[in-house]
Structures are given as structure tokens and as C-alpha cells.
Amino acid sequence: MPSTGEFSTMMRAPVNKIIPFSNVDGPGNRTAVFFQGCPFNCLFCHNPETIRLCQSCGACVESCPAKALSFAADGQLFWDSAACVQCDACIKRCPYDASPRVRWMSVEELLSDIRRSAPYIAGITTSGGECTQYNEFLIELFTEVQKLGKSCLIDSNGSFDFARDPRVLAVCDGVMLDVKAVSPAWSKELLSHPPRLVLKNLDYLLCVGKLQELRTVILPGRDRENEETVRYVAARIGEACPYKIIRYRPYGVRERYQKLLGELETEADYAERYADLARSLGATKAYVI
Amino acid sequence: MSDALNIIQDPTLTYHQQLLALARLGESTDHMLRYSDAYYEAKKRGALCDLNEGAMPYRPRYICPDYELLFRKGCQFLGLEPPKDLLEAVNALEIFYCHVPSITSFPVYLGDLDRLLEPFVLKEDRAYAKKVLGLFLRNIDRVQTDSFVHADIGPEDSVTARLLLELTEEMQLAIPNLTLRYDPEKTGEDFALACVKCMLKTAKPSFANHRMFCKEWGERYAIASCYNGLSIGGGGYTLPRLRLYECALGATSVEDFLSRELPRHIDLQLEYMDKRVKFIVEESSFFKTSFLVTEGFVKRENFTGMFGVVGLAECCNHLLGITDKKKGFGMNEKATALGLRIMDAIEARVAAHEAPYCEAYGHRYRLHAQVGIDSDGMDDSPGTRIPIGVEPTMLEQLEVNEKFHPYFPTGTGDIFKFEETWLKTPDAILAIIQGALENGLRYFSGYLENNDVVRVTGYLVKKSEIEKLRAKKQSLNNVTVFGMGAQDGGHALDRRVQHYDESAGQ
Numbered sequence: 001m002p003s004t005g006e007f008s009t010m011m012r013a014p015v016n017k018i019i020p021f022s023n024v025d026g027p028g029n030r031t032a033v034f035f036q037g038c039p040f041n042c043l044f045c046h047n048p049e050t051i052r053l054c055q056s057c058g059a060c061v062e063s064c065p066a067k068a069l070s071f072a073a074d075g076q077l078f079w080d081s082a083a084c085v086q087c088d089a090c091i092k093r094c095p096y097d098a099s100p101r102v103r104w105m106s107v108e109e110l111l112s113d114i115r116r117s118a119p120y121i122a123g124i125t126t127s128g129g130e131c132t133q134y135n136e137f138l139i140e141l142f143t144e145v146q147k148l149g150k151s152c153l154i155d156s157n158g159s160f161d162f163a164r165d166p167r168v169l170a171v172c173d174g175v176m177l178d179v180k181a182v183s184p185a186w187s188k189e190l191l192s193h194p195p196r197l198v199l200k201n202l203d204y205l206l207c208v209g210k211l212q213e214l215r216t217v218i219l220p221g222r223d224r225e226n227e228e229t230v231r232y233v234a235a236r237i238g239e240a241c242p243y244k245i246i247r248y249r250p251y252g253v254r255e256r257y258q259k260l261l262g263e264l265e266t267e268a269d270y271a272e273r274y275a276d277l278a279r280s281l282g283a284t285k286a287y288v289i
Numbered sequence: 290m291s292d293a294l295n296i297i298q299d300p301t302l303t304y305h306q307q308l309l310a311l312a313r314l315g316e317s318t319d320h321m322l323r324y325s326d327a328y329y330e331a332k333k334r335g336a337l338c339d340l341n342e343g344a345m346p347y348r349p350r351y352i353c354p355d356y357e358l359l360f361r362k363g364c365q366f367l368g369l370e371p372p373k374d375l376l377e378a379v380n381a382l383e384i385f386y387c388h389v390p391s392i393t394s395f396p397v398y399l400g401d402l403d404r405l406l407e408p409f410v411l412k413e414d415r416a417y418a419k420k421v422l423g424l425f426l427r428n429i430d431r432v433q434t435d436s437f438v439h440a441d442i443g444p445e446d447s448v449t450a451r452l453l454l455e456l457t458e459e460m461q462l463a464i465p466n467l468t469l470r471y472d473p474e475k476t477g478e479d480f481a482l483a484c485v486k487c488m489l490k491t492a493k494p495s496f497a498n499h500r501m502f503c504k505e506w507g508e509r510y511a512i513a514s515c516y517n518g519l520s521i522g523g524g525g526y527t528l529p530r531l532r533l534y535e536c537a538l539g540a541t542s543v544e545d546f547l548s549r550e551l552p553r554h555i556d557l558q559l560e561y562m563d564k565r566v567k568f569i570v571e572e573s574s575f576f577k578t579s580f581l582v583t584e585g586f587v588k589r590e591n592f593t594g595m596f597g598v599v600g601l602a603e604c605c606n607h608l609l610g611i612t613d614k615k616k617g618f619g620m621n622e623k624a625t626a627l628g629l630r631i632m633d634a635i636e637a638r639v640a641a642h643e644a645p646y647c648e649a650y651g652h653r654y655r656l657h658a659q660v661g662i663d664s665d666g667m668d669d670s671p672g673t674r675i676p677i678g679v680e681p682t683m684l685e686q687l688e689v690n691e692k693f694h695p696y697f698p699t700g701t702g703d704i705f706k707f708e709e710t711w712l713k714t715p716d717a718i719l720a721i722i723q724g725a726l727e728n729g730l731r732y733f734s735g736y737l738e739n740n741d742v743v744r745v746t747g748y749l750v751k752k753s754e755i756e757k758l759r760a761k762k763q764s765l766n767n768v769t770v771f772g773m774g775a776q777d778g779g780h781a782l783d784r785r786v787q788h789y790d791e792s793a794g795q
Contacts, residue, residue, distance in 0.1 A: 020684040021721060021787070024710060029717035117684055120724030122716075 012104040013134040016050050020117040026153045026176060026212065028122030031114055036102045038130040039159045041192040042180065044217060044261055046252030049091035049099040050129040060090035060100050069100055097254075107140045114145060123151030123173065132160030135168050142171040153212055157191075158198030162205065174212030175205050182232040186225045202233070206240055215244040218271045220262040230274045234283035243286040245275045301770075303763050305434070309394055316343040322568050328557045336535040336554055339561065340392075340528060340597075340662065346565055347573045348390040350595075353511040354586040355522040356400035359385055366580030375409035375418060379425040386433055389581065391514075393767065395435040398513035398524075399465055403442045403450040410449045419452050423460070426453075430462045436748040436768035437514045439466040444499050446480035454487045454494075461491060463742050463749040463766055468512040468732075472499040473723060485715040485722070485735075489707060492736035492744045498694075498726045505698040515660050515747025516732050517700040520649065523591025525699065526566045529558055530597035530659045532669050533604035533631070543608050543627065547634055555638045562594045562654060563645055570646050590648035595699040596639050597659035600669025601628050602676050619675030619689050628673065632696050658693070658701030660747035661781075663774025671746050672701050680785040687725045694731035702732030704744050708788040709737060738786050745772045745781045752782075 014036035019025075022032040038051045045051065056077040061069045068083035069090060079100045091099045114124055124145055126138060131154060142152040151173040158177050162169055169175075179198055181187035187195035205211040214237055218226050230245070237243055247266040250258045271288045278286035296302065296310045322345060331337045342350065359381060363370045367388065372378035382400070389396035410418045429438065442450045457467065469476070469484045476499075484494050495516065502510045502518050509521040519525050536554045540546035570576050570589065581587050602618035605627045611617040618624040636656060644654045658672025670676045673693040680686050683705060690703050711718055722733050734744050741751050750772030754764040758773050775781035 020682055021717075023714040023717035027716070028714070029720040116688070119728055120684065120687070120721045122720055 011137055011140065012106050013137040014053060014102045014129075015105045015110065016099060016102055016129060018110075018113055020113075021120065022125070025125040025127060025155060026123070026174075029120060030153070031117045031121050031124045033110065033124060033126050033131070035126065035128045035131045035134055036099065037133055038128055038157065039133065039193070040130070040157050041097075042157075043190055043257040044219070044248055044253050046249065048097045048252070048254050049094060051097040054098045054100050054102060055096050057096070059095055060093045063089040063093040065089060107137060107144065110141060111144055114150075115148065118148050118150060121150060123153065125153040125155055125176070127155035130157050130159055132156050132168070135160065135165065139168050139171055142168070146171060156201075158201040159193070160201075161197060162201055162210075166208075169208065169210050172210070174210050175201075176213040176215065177202060177205060177211060178215050178217075179229060179233050180217060181225065182229050183225070186228075199232075202236060206236065211237065211241045213242050213244060215246055216274075217246045217248050218266050218274050219248045220264060220266045220270065226274055227277070230278050231281060234278035234281035234286065238282045239284050241285065243275075243278055243283045245271050245278065245286060245288045247271045247288065300761055301758055301763055303765065306763075306767055309767070312394075313341070313343060316345050316347075319345050321345065322564060324561055324564060325557070327553075328560055331554060331557050334535055334538075335668075336532055336538075337558055337561070338530045338532055338599075338662075340530060340659075342392060342527060342529070342565075345573075346527070346569050348392075348575045348579075349524050349526045349569055349592055350392040350528055351397045351513050351517060351519060351525040352389055352391055352581065352587055353398040353513055353519050353521050353524045354385070354389055354396075354400075354581055356382065356385070356405055356586075358522075358584075358586055360405060362584075364580065364586075365584060372409065375406065375413050375421050378406055378409045379421060379428075383425070383428050383432070386429070390575070390579075391437075393435050393437050395433050395438050395767075397437050397439055397517075398511045398519070398521075399429065399433075399438060399440040401441045401511075401521075402453060403447045407447045407449045410447075410452065415448070415452070418448070419456065422449070422452050423456050426456055426460060426462065426465075430460075430464045431765070433464060434765050434767055436463050436466060436750060436766060438464050439468065439513050439515075441468045441470060441497075441512050442494065443468075443470040443480075443484075444472040444475040446477050450480070451483065454483050457491050457493065458487050461742055463751050463754070463768075466515070466749055467494040468497050468516070469494040470499040470502070470512070471496045471722070471726060473727070475499070478719075481719055481722075482715045485718050486712070488735050489712050489715070489718070489737045490740065492734070492740060492742050492749055495702065495732060495734040495744075496722050496726065498731050501695070501726075501729075501731055502698075512700075512732075515700065516702040516734075517595065517657065518655075518698050519593075520591040522585075522587055523593070523649065524587060525595045526569055526592050526646075527562055528595040528597050528657060528659065529561050530599050531555065531558055531635075532600050532665075533598055534600040534607060534669050537604045537607050540608065546608055547630065551631065551634055552638055555635060558596065559639070559642050559644075559654075562596065566594055566645050566647075589646060593647045593650050593699070594644060594654040595657040596635075596654045597657045598635065599659050599661055599665065599672055601631065601673040601693075602670045603668060604628075604631065614676050614679045617676075617679075619686065620679070620681050625689060625692065629692060632673070632693060636696055655699040656697045657699040658697045660702075661775070661779060663771055663778050666778040667780070672697070674703055677780050677784050683721070683787050687721070687728075687730060691725060691729040695729050697731065700732070702734055702747065703730075704734040704736075704746075704784060706738050706784050706786050707735055708786050709739065711787065712737065743782060745775045746779070748772075 016036045017034040019032040025032040037053050066083050066085045068080040070078050072078040077100050154175045181190050249265040275286045275288050369381045372381050386396045391397045511521045540550040576589050605624040606617040643652050661671035750769050754769040755773045757764050
């Protein structure tokens with residue numbers, strides 16, 4: 001890490017997508033940056049191509065109708081963004097839940113995109129994948145974005161221990177946290193990870209006043225698991241932040257997991273029951289989306 | 290079959306629409322007002338277009354009366370005293386509107402309704418004022434049956450403006466068109482957000498860059514018709530258009546276009562405007578005898594001519610040999626840079642021309658980015674807009690717009706279509722509008738994709754009314770037929786939807 005103001009020019013992070021104007025990634029209009037790679041493997045992930053990094057196996061090369069994928073001299077897969085027609089054939093073909101359409105960007109490169117949208121936005125939101133995997137990168141990025149007078153929010157699955165390294169929180173305006181499961185067995189099944197660190201983060205972020213928003217996905221027919229998670233979360237967050245009760249939607253979910261979790265979306269009425277429950281437990285800002 | 294018989298037998302025309310069509314037909318039989326052979330040749334080629342303004346103009350195209358004068362002094366000719374309460378005020382306006390001519394025969398400017406009516410509204414209780422204003426809006430919709438009828442509100446918040454927004458949302462009418470004059474220092478956040486919500490649900494109001502218009506026109510400017518900037522107490526004599534794509538077809542290169550074909554066509558359009566303006570002022574009776582002039586509701590010296598352009602995108606693409614629109618104007622720096630060169634050239638040549646009877650503007654005409662007509666099809670996009678169907682991201686589209694909007698004091702604008710989730714985040718849209726206006730955008734319009742009332746190219750229609758015409762039934766609104774044509778020929782309702790594939794949260 002450079003000490004003051006200068007960028008470590010070597011530092012780059014894999015960016016899957018930048019949405020210049022987003023109205024669903026935090027308050028106001030925001031530029032949303034989606035980083036590639038996630039330590040969790042949630043069964044209901046609806047953009048599973050962001051989970052792993054490209055292995056340069058080449059399985060996708062032949063699938064590309066626009067001939068936008070090839071091997072570079074160093075043996076790494078090369079994606080020609082200008083030729084790409086965004087048909088998604090490559091990510092459907094990928095055996096690793098990865099995507100070849102990733103740019104390894106420097107802080108400065110990302111900033112030049114953010115400067116363009118700066119006049120129209122309240123701030124930026126970093127998401128993923130899981131953006132906190134690139135903690136050092138975020139610290140540099142947020143430091144610069146705050147100089148533009150724009151707020152910085154993190155969208156996180158809670159896999160990064162914010163208490164152990166609080167530097168990123170010091171330059172970030174808040175965290176939008178997913179709490180998907182609280183029971184160890186269910187968490188292991190759903191996320192392939194234990195819930196301990198996520199729940200520790202929930203308490204820590206509440207304690208330091210950096211919890212911007214909390215989200216729980218409600219699955220169809222999983223009464224016990226849904227109730228357990230909502231009860232736990234609602235009792236803790238109270239009025240501290242909005243609690244989004246998200247209806248499960250099968251769109252984008254890997255086929256094998258759709259069979260497991262449901263091929264239909266969660267009914268609105270069913271989800272409303274959990275919003276009611278959350279509100280009755282003190283989470284007054286609970287609502288269904 | 291004769292043209293007159295066609296009109297008389299057309300089952301989709303109301304009586305009033307037949308009357309107007311027959312009047313236009315009658316006007317077209319006299320060709321005393323003549324232009325040069327070169328003008329007619331260019332018109333035949335489609336390089337120049339007179340928007341069917343008619344062969345013998347008997348009134349200026351757009352008239353923006355000073356309604357404050359009506360409220361201050363009354364109107365002798367119409368036998369109206371200055372109004373003393375809200376009922377008298379709206380009644381005076383309703384009567385007056387019926388006597389304001391225009392190219393469409395309907396008043397294209399209804400006044401700054403909030404400023405005019407606020408003193409009267411404040412004297413009444415809110416429910417009563419709302420009832421009266423609701424009837425007033427209903428009268429406008431059923432009597433001034435043409436979507437180019439336009440009212441303005443803002444920049445400051447007022448009870449009247451809030452009531453008009455509430456009623457606009459409740460009544461879901463295509464008429465009148467509505468503009469908020471937006472100034473970040475004068476328009477409060479809460480009022481602006483109420484306007485955004487109303488705009489999403491009803492396609493109005495649009496947001497006008499108040500500071501930009503004030504710099505060019507002073508405080509007393511009107512937004513009339515689609516989005517025309519003009520002086521209150523004045524108006525616009527005429528609005529012909531250069532169809533830039535067709536202007537470029539005879540050029541052998543970019544340089545040939547800029548040095549020969551473009552100036553030639555600009556001069557032909559100026560010839561048309563000069564002759565027409567002189568005819569309206571010197572020959573027709575309007576400026577000599579109309580009570581609007583003799584009682585001072587408009588002053589001749591406050592009028593100007595609107596020099597229109599369309600098809601800049603297609604012009605640039607053609608000159609650069611770009612055949613794939615997706616890689617052309619709006620997405621291509623070279624094409625955009627050429628667009629700026631062309632606009633600089635048009636601006637300079639029009640500014641060098643001494644225009645007759647435009648005293649208030651240094652004897653000059655002012656540029657206008659015309660919104661297109663149904664017969665343009667896909668050949669010429671409106672004004673300097675990026676063609677429908679190949680719009681880039683909203684950010685990129687705004688960046689291009691911001692470069693071109695400053696050229697057009699008599700109006701330009703762009704339209705953005707949003708999906709439903711934006712209704713929950715009006716603050717996000719307001720931030721976009723604020724940023725864009727700050728960066729030089731002149732005029733912003735938006736609507737939700739599933740609305741019945743939609744903005745076609747600059748005017749409003751109801752989709753349900755278009756369906757009536759398709760079923761060979763009549764539509765009271767004269768403009769519905771243009772909406773149908775623009776939908777069929779120009780895919781004007783198929784613009785890119787601002788949606789967001791929600792990636793976070795699950």
C-alpha cells in the first residue's frame with residue numbers, strides 16, 4: 001500500500017461489469033461495480049458466472065458466435081470487448097461458474113469511468129461476486145471516490161471480517177449485507193459456508209453504525225429456515241436500517257439448483273408474512289421486493 | 290376521387306378535423322407566394338421541408354400571448370374584465386384560448402398556469418380550488434383538442450402547481466403538454482420529486498433548463514408546442530427544416546458538404562423564411578388587425594423565425610460511410626465530432642444572416658432541433674437525436690445530448706423510457722436530470738413504458754386512442770394520427786427502456 005495519494009500502479013482487480021446508472025444498489029442513482037469471484041457458492045445465486053475466476057481452459061472459445069474469444073500469446077484467454085455481442089453463450093458453456101468477460105482494471109481505470117458518471121450519481125456501490133476480496137483495491141478506490149464528493153457503499157455477503165481489518169470501513173459509507181442463513185446446517189447447505197462470520201459482521205456493523213441495509217432471500221416452502229433467519233435478523237437490526245425481504249426468483253439460477261430450490265418464484269403473499277414477522281419483532285423498516 | 294371528397298368521406302375525422310383539413314386544402318390552391326427554382330428543386334428532393342405550413346400564411350406559426358396582461362387589464366375585444374376570483378380567471382383563460390391562432394389553429398402556449406392562478410387559488414379552500422382546476426383541465430382537453438397545446442409551471446413551488454400535478458396524475462390526459470422550468474436554486478427538492486413522479490406516470494411535465502433559457506430569452510420565456518423556447522408576448526413566425534441526410538446525399542465528401550452543399554441548403558431555407566416572414570407581416574392581416582396585436586398581448590418585434598434541422602445522425606453516418614447505425618453517430622467519436630462541426634457551420638451561417646422583423650433578437654433567426662414528423666420514417670432522426678433502436682447507455686446518450694442541446698434556443702429535447710422500478714426511486718431520476726441540466730442538457734422528458742399516455746417524439750398521445758384510429762374510429766385529439774404514423778414509420782414508441790437486471794441480492 002502506498003502511504004499517501006499515489007496509486008500502487010500494479011494493483012488490479014477483476015471487474016465483471018459496471019452499470020453507470022443503477023437505482024437498485026443503494027439509495028439514489030449509483031454507479032454499480034461488480035467484481036468477479038466469490039468465496040461462497042450459494043445455490044440460488046442468479047449470476048453464477050461471477051463466482052470463480054477464469055481458468056483459461058478455452059471451453060468457451062468455440063461457443064462464441066462473434067469470435068470475440070481467443071488465446072493470447074501468454075496462454076491466457078483474451079476477450080475482445082468490442083467484438084462481443086453479449087449473447088452469453090460463453091458463460092453458459094463455462095464448466096467453472098466463471099466468465100471470460102472480465103477486465104482486470106486498475107483503480108485509475110475504474111475511476112475514469114466513475115468520473116464520467118459522477119455528475120449524475122449520489123455515489124458508487126461495489127458488489128460482485130464479492131468485492132471485499134479486493135479489500136486493498138477498495139480502500140484506494142473509495143479514498144479517491146470520496147474526494148469527488150460521492151458516497152461509497154459495499155454490497156457484501158459478509159465473508160470478510162470487517163472487525164479484524166476496519167480500514168475499508170473508515171473510507172466507506174455503509175455496507176449492504178446479505179444474511180441468507182443462520183443455522184449452521186442450513187448455511188452449509190445453502191452457501192457452502194458456516195454462518196459464523198456473517199453473523200459476527202452483522203453485529204459489528206450494527207455496533208459501528210455502518211449497516212446500510214440488510215437482505216434475506218425467502219425461499220418457497222422453506223418455512224422453518226425462512227422463519228429462523230428472519231427472526232434472528234429482525235430481533236437484532238430493529239430500526240437501524242431497512243430490511244429487504246427478497247422473493248426467490250429462479251431466473252439465472254443454475255438448472256440443477258432450480259430443481260432443488262424451486263422452479264417458481266416465491267409468492268408475494270408468502271414473502272409478506274415474513275415482512276410482517278420482521279416488523280412485529282421490531283424491524284420496522286422491513287419490506288418485500 | 291377529389292381531395293375534398295376524401296376529407297368529407299373519411300370516417301376517422303371528426304367534424305372539426307374535416308374543417309381544418311378543408312381549410313388547408315383551400316389554402317394550398319393559391320401560389321402567389323413564390324420561391325426560387327432552386328428552393329422547389331431542393332424541396333422535391335426532400336432536402337428541405339416546410340412542415341406543410343401552407344402556401345399562404347395567415348398567422349404566425351406559434352403565438353405566446355402575455356396572459357398576465359389579460360389578468361391585469363382584461364380584453365376589450367373579447368369583453369373580459371380583469372378576473373377577481375378563480376372562477377373568473379379560468380373562465381377568462383378558456384375564452385381567450387379559443388381566439389389564439391397557430392399553425393394548428395389551437396393555442397400552443399397556455400401560460401405559466403401556476404404563476405397566473407396562484408393568487409386566486411390561495412383565496413379559496415384547497416378542495417374547491419382543485420375542483421375548479423380539474424374542470425379547467427377537462428375543458429382544455431376537450432376543447433383544445435390538440436397535443437401541441439402546452440402549459441408551463443415552476444421554477445418555484447406553489448399550491449397551484451401541486452394541484453395541477455395531482456390532477457394530471459388523476460386525470461391521465463394527453464392534453465395539455467406540460468413543462469417544469471427547473472432551476473436547482475429555485476425549484477425545491479420536494480417539488481422536483483413530485484414532478485418526477487408525475488412525469489413517470491403521465492409522461493409530463495418535462496424538465497426545461499431554466500437557467501439556459503433565461504440566458505437566451507430573459508425571464509419571460511415560454512415553452513410552447515412540443516418544446517419550443519419563445520418569448521412571452523411574442524412567438525415564432527415559421528419553422529421549416531433542413532433534412533440533413535438528404536442535404537448530404539449530393540456531397541462528394543465531408544469537405545464538399547461543409548463548403549458547398551450545406552451552405553447552399555441553409556441559404557435556400559433562409560430564403561423561404563425571409564419571404565414567409567415578410568408575407569405574414571406585410572400582407573396578411575394578423576399583425577395589423579388582430580386584437581392580440583392591437584391590445585398588446587403580443588408584439589411583432591418579439592417574434593422570430595425558427596430555423597429547424599433534422600437527421601443530423603443520418604447525415605454524419607452517410608458522410609463518413611458508416612452503414613451500421615450501431616457504430617455510428619452517438620456511439621462513434623468521429624461521427625459526433627463531425628456533428629459538432631456541422632452544427633457550428635449552421636449556427637454561424639444563420640447568425641450571419643440579417644432576418645426581417647426579428648428586432649428583439651438582433652435581427653436573427655434561432656435554431657430549432659425539430660422532433661420529426663411521421664413521414665420522416667427512419668431516414669431522418671429527430672433533430673440531433675441518436676436513432677431509435679441503437680441508443681447507447683443512458684449515460685452515453687446524455688453526454689451526446691449535452692454537446693448538442695446548447696445550439697437550440699428555440700428548442701430541442703430527448704426522451705427516456707423507464708421500466709417500473711424507477712417509480713420507487715424518483716430521487717435517482719432527479720439526480721440524473723440535475724446532472725444533465727448542469728452539463729448543458731436543455732430539455733428532459735421521460736415516461737414509464739407501460740403508460741397509456743406516452744410521449745411520441747415531442748408531443749403526447751394515448752396508446753388507447755391510436756388503437757381507436759386503427760379500428761377506423763374517430764379520436765378527438767388531432768395529434769393521435771401523427772402518433773400512429775410515428776409509431777408505424779419511425780418506431781417512435783420503441784425507444785430503449787432504462788431497465789436494470791438486478792444482480793445483487795440473491
